[in-house]
Amino acid sequence: MGPGHLGVGLALKRVDRRLNAGWLVLAAYLLDLLLGVFVLVGIEQVHVPPDLPARHYLLYTFPWSHGLIASLGWSLAAALVALAATRGRRLAAFAIGAAVFSHFLLDAIVHVPELPVAGPSSPKLGLGLWNHLPAALALEAALVVVGLVLYAGVGTSRTPIGRYGMPLFASAITVMMLAGQAMMVAAPPPAALAAGWILQTLGVSLVVYWLDRQRAPR
Numbered sequence: 001m002g003p004g005h006l007g008v009g010l011a012l013k014r015v016d017r018r019l020n021a022g023w024l025v026l027a028a029y030l031l032d033l034l035l036g037v038f039v040l041v042g043i044e045q046v047h048v049p050p051d052l053p054a055r056h057y058l059l060y061t062f063p064w065s066h067g068l069i070a071s072l073g074w075s076l077a078a079a080l081v082a083l084a085a086t087r088g089r090r091l092a093a094f095a096i097g098a099a100v101f102s103h104f105l106l107d108a109i110v111h112v113p114e115l116p117v118a119g120p121s122s123p124k125l126g127l128g129l130w131n132h133l134p135a136a137l138a139l140e141a142a143l144v145v146v147g148l149v150l151y152a153g154v155g156t157s158r159t160p161i162g163r164y165g166m167p168l169f170a171s172a173i174t175v176m177m178l179a180g181q182a183m184m185v186a187a188p189p190p191a192a193l194a195a196g197w198i199l200q201t202l203g204v205s206l207v208v209y210w211l212d213r214q215r216a217p218r
Contacts, residue, residue, distance in 0.1 A: 002177035004140040005029050006170060006204065007147030008102045013154045013212075015095035019086070021151065021166075022209025027078055027099035029201040031107075034065040034074065036197035039190055046190050053185040057130045058193075060114055067116040068125065071104035106143075110136050137178045144174045155215035162214030169207055 009025035026033075038044035047059040064070050079097030086092040108115055113126040129136040148167055157163035187193065 003174040004143040007143035010147035010151040016091040021212040026205035031103040033201040036194040039194035063116040075101040165211040
């Protein structure tokens with residue numbers, strides 16, 4: 001799932017209003033960042049199916065970034081880091097941990113059965129909503145809308161950028177990601193894909209961080 005993770009990160013701002021939404025969005029995309037790193041070092045793989053022009057989605061071997069047990073581990077680790085960084089703010093730690101694990105939950109809805117419970121040979125999870133692409137894209141868009149609505153109630157705008165920046169940015173990212181998947185008929189080499197996941201995660205999170213600083217918590 002793509003922009004849906006952005007929507008969840010924005011929505012979780014309501015859990016701890018002092019926590020910048022950029023950290024929550026980074027947490028919500030963390031598993032994709034890890035996937036990019038693990039593909040680059042060769043311990044996970046991305047596969048281009050021969051019928052990609054009909055599927056419009058890639059396939060993966062990613063037990064260490066997207067497996068159920070691995071996702072729980074990354075969520076706990078992120079929550080502990082957040083707890084230390086915020087000097088014991090439990091709500092902040094919970095929000096970060098929930099954002100990380102939400103990635104697995106959302107991916108389990110859209111991916112075909114390829115998310116391992118544990119290691120590479122363990123049972124695979126996935127409801128395969130990507131096989132019904134219009135419904136999957138509609139779900140992603142809906143999550144962004146819900147995330148923006150919940151986020152809007154958290155703070156007040158300090159500047160026009162604070163009022164309009166997040167909705168415009170989230171809308172632009174959503175359109176680009178959904179259009180990219182809907183029109184996907186070819187894929188770059190795995191290394192380029194991996195670098196893209198890393199840079200996209202960092203770039204989106206940085207923009208959200210900056211935009212959130214233009215608002216004051218209520």
